[in-house]
Amino acid sequence: xxxLFSRRLTLKMLSASAFALVLPGLGLGRADAAVTAMKQSIxxxxxxxxxxxxxxxxxxxxxxxxxxxDGRRRGALxxxxxxxxxxxxxxxxxxxxxxRAVFGNAQTAKARGLAEVEAARLFLDYADDMxxxxxxxxxxDSSIVVEVPRYDRTQxxxxxxxxxxxxxxxGLAPRKPEYVRLQKEKRRLEKLMASGGWGERVGAKSxxxxxxxxxxxxxxxRMIRMGFLRRSASQTYDRxxxxxxxxxxxxxxxxxxxxxxxxxMREINRDIDYRLGQILxxxxxxxxxxxxxxxxxxxxxxPDFHVDIIENxxxxxxxxxxxxxxxxxxxxxxxxxxxxxxxxxxxxxxxxSITTKEYLPMLQRNRSAVQHIQIIGRNGKPVNRGNIxxxxxxxxxxxxxxxxxxxQTNALGLVKFMFPNKYNIYLHDTPSKSLFGHETRAYSHGxxxxxxxxxxxxxxxxxQERDPEGFFQGKLRTGKERRVDLAAPLPVHLxxxxxxxxxxxxxxxxxxVYGRDKRIxxxxxxxxxxxx
Numbered sequence: 001x002x003x004l005f006s007r008r009l010t011l012k013m014l015s016a017s018a019f020a021l022v023l024p025g026l027g028l029g030r031a032d033a034a035v036t037a038m039k040q041s042i043x044x045x046x047x048x049x050x051x052x053x054x055x056x057x058x059x060x061x062x063x064x065x066x067x068x069x070d071g072r073r074r075g076a077l078x079x080x081x082x083x084x085x086x087x088x089x090x091x092x093x094x095x096x097x098x099x100r101a102v103f104g105n106a107q108t109a110k111a112r113g114l115a116e117v118e119a120a121r122l123f124l125d126y127a128d129d130m131x132x133x134x135x136x137x138x139x140x141d142s143s144i145v146v147e148v149p150r151y152d153r154t155q156x157x158x159x160x161x162x163x164x165x166x167x168x169x170x171g172l173a174p175r176k177p178e179y180v181r182l183q184k185e186k187r188r189l190e191k192l193m194a195s196g197g198w199g200e201r202v203g204a205k206s207x208x209x210x211x212x213x214x215x216x217x218x219x220x221x222r223m224i225r226m227g228f229l230r231r232s233a234s235q236t237y238d239r240x241x242x243x244x245x246x247x248x249x250x251x252x253x254x255x256x257x258x259x260x261x262x263x264x265m266r267e268i269n270r271d272i273d274y275r276l277g278q279i280l281x282x283x284x285x286x287x288x289x290x291x292x293x294x295x296x297x298x299x300x301x302x303p304d305f306h307v308d309i310i311e312n313x314x315x316x317x318x319x320x321x322x323x324x325x326x327x328x329x330x331x332x333x334x335x336x337x338x339x340x341x342x343x344x345x346x347x348x349x350x351x352x353s354i355t356t357k358e359y360l361p362m363l364q365r366n367r368s369a370v371q372h373i374q375i376i377g378r379n380g381k382p383v384n385r386g387n388i389x390x391x392x393x394x395x396x397x398x399x400x401x402x403x404x405x406x407x408q409t410n411a412l413g414l415v416k417f418m419f420p421n422k423y424n425i426y427l428h429d430t431p432s433k434s435l436f437g438h439e440t441r442a443y444s445h446g447x448x449x450x451x452x453x454x455x456x457x458x459x460x461x462x463x464q465e466r467d468p469e470g471f472f473q474g475k476l477r478t479g480k481e482r483r484v485d486l487a488a489p490l491p492v493h494l495x496x497x498x499x500x501x502x503x504x505x506x507x508x509x510x511x512x513v514y515g516r517d518k519r520i521x522x523x524x525x526x527x528x529x530x531x532x
Contacts, residue, residue, distance in 0.1 A: 011524060029268050034109045037110060038066075038109040038110070038112070038113045039061035041116075042111070043056065045107050046120070052124070056120075063113075065077070065115070066090040073160075076104065077122075077169070081094050084096075088524075088529055089134060090129075090134060090530075093527070094125050130172035130290070133284050133285075133289060135523040136148070137260065137520075139523070140523055143332075144334050145331040146288045146289060147336075167454045174286045175292060176290070179286045181499055182282055182283050182500070185279055190276070190429075193273065194275065199269065201222075202215055202260070203218060204218075205262060206263060207259075210239070212236040219260060219268070220235075223245065223485070226248065228245075231243065241473060243426075245264065248268065253303075253510045254303070256315060257511060263493075265422045273531050277521045277531065279496070279507075280521065280524060281499070284499060284524060285495075285496070293310065296490065297490060298339060300321060300323075300448055300492070301496070302513065303498045303511060303514075305320060305322070306320055306355055307321050307450060319455065320436045320451040321427075321430075321449060321451065322430070322441040322447050322449040323439065323441070324444050325444065330446050331354070332425060332447070334496050335494055337491065338490065339419040339491075340418060340419060340486060342417045344457075344475040344482045344483075345475070346406060347403055348411045349402075350373065350401070350404065352401075355401065357395065364390045364391050373403070373404050374402065375388065375399045376400060378400075400524050406479065408431065412429060413449075414429050414476060415428065415457055415476075423446070424447075425448070427453075427456075428448070428449060429453035454464075455471075458472060460486060464486070496514070498511065
């Protein structure tokens with residue numbers, strides 16, 4: 001018998017004896033005493049956690065981990081805890097190796113009771129993190145308004161005790177194909193990281209087709225390592241390298257001109273650990289919203305500056321958007337709601353903050369300013385501005401509201417899409433079309449401006465009108481404000497993903513326009529998440 005085989009046999013026998021409720025050679029009285037002692041140990045150890053204590057009290061303090069019959073559940077938990085890195089979780093929070101040692105050293109009834117409760121605690125911590133995320137989004141940024149699922153810990157233990165342990169633990173991960181694709185990208189980046197990442201950075205501020213030299217070689221090598229270029233010995237910024245840069249630009253939401261300008265070069269020179277951090281944050285965000293979105297919904301990914309109508313996992317409409325400025329009080333929040341109607345030829349009811357902080361100072365300097373805006377009295381009717389002494393009011397005391405009637409120059413354009421919410425955020429047209437040509441489009445006061453608003457309206461109306469374009473244009477030609485209800489209200493999700501993997505397996509990365517992902521990653525690292 002080899003030494004290794006002998007050692008494994010000894011450990012196996014030790015493990016079996018450590019979890020037996022009735023140890024060989026004990027009389028019945030002594031066995032009963034051991035059971036009683038273990039139950040007493042479980043009761044004492046669980047008393048510090050009311051939810052764990054409630055679970056064991058309901059089952060007369062019988063174990064679910066440390067008895068001889070619990071081997072499958074015990075093994076499933078240990079395997080799950082040993083693979084937490086696959087999910088970007090903080091391994092130190094639930095140390096599987098330490099728990100395995102606790103199990104192995106549980107030689108007495110009291111020790112087995114302590115091991116039982118420790119296993120329950122680690123299982124619940126793992127389950128909470130897998131199903132609800134490691135950090136609370138509300139603690140990161142008040143603009144991240146996500147209804148994170150929370151689960152009763154006592155019920156979770158009951159469910160686990162009654163379930164197939166392997167299937168239960170596997171089912172804790174988000175039920176989304178995109179989560180699995182993120183895991184695959186995470187593993188790919190970790191392998192590259194272990195072999196040197198993407199190599200040296202490109203030592204040039206910008207490069208373009210026709211250039212040659214050391215910086216071009218660095219760019220070439222980086223494109224090869226990133227997977228955008230086949231192996232090549234060329235030292236010139238040739239057509240193949242230009243195509244590779246264009247592919248890179250597409251997957252990073254950049255202007256696809258094939259020129260490695262300043263913005264493109266900044267993204268090319270990002271370290272691989274930065275991208276891995278984006279993947280970890282995206283996985284955490286998927287844990288906050290673990291269920292797939294509805295079969296049909298509107299999705300605005302703020303860092304991507306696009307709106308999509310998604311049907312059965314596929315985009316059936318897509319348009320560029322402009323989102324809120326990076327000023328703290330202008331950032332577009334993340335939340336979900338339901339689009340109920342659209343307004344054609346809308347009036348713009350100027351938000352109070354804009355009325356008092358922007359327009360009032362202008363009117364105090366010149367009462368003829370912003371002539372396109374009506375001043376509305378408390379009775380809801382326009383007031384002659386010539387009769388108002390603007391100088392006597394401040395932000396708090398100004399008694400009027402403001403309104404811009406329907407027009408081609410209306411701040412909301414010719415249509416707005418409403419999903420009533422406490423943030424007063426909606427999607428709308430805009431007369432400022434030039435901003436849609438920018439690479440980074442964060443210019444609004446918080447609402448989302450749509451580049452192709454008419455086409456968006458047609459797509460929404462196609463579910464209820466035979467001729468959606470004709471219907472819409474007929475309402476538009478009246479020049480009067482018209483509300484059109486959606487026969488089937490549509491869920492709207494304003495999300496924030498700087499990393500995802502599309503259905504073709506291509507990783508997509510975007511800039512952290514509001515710095516939210518940076519704060520999330522910092523919170524994850526504080527919780528113990530590390531880059532493998």
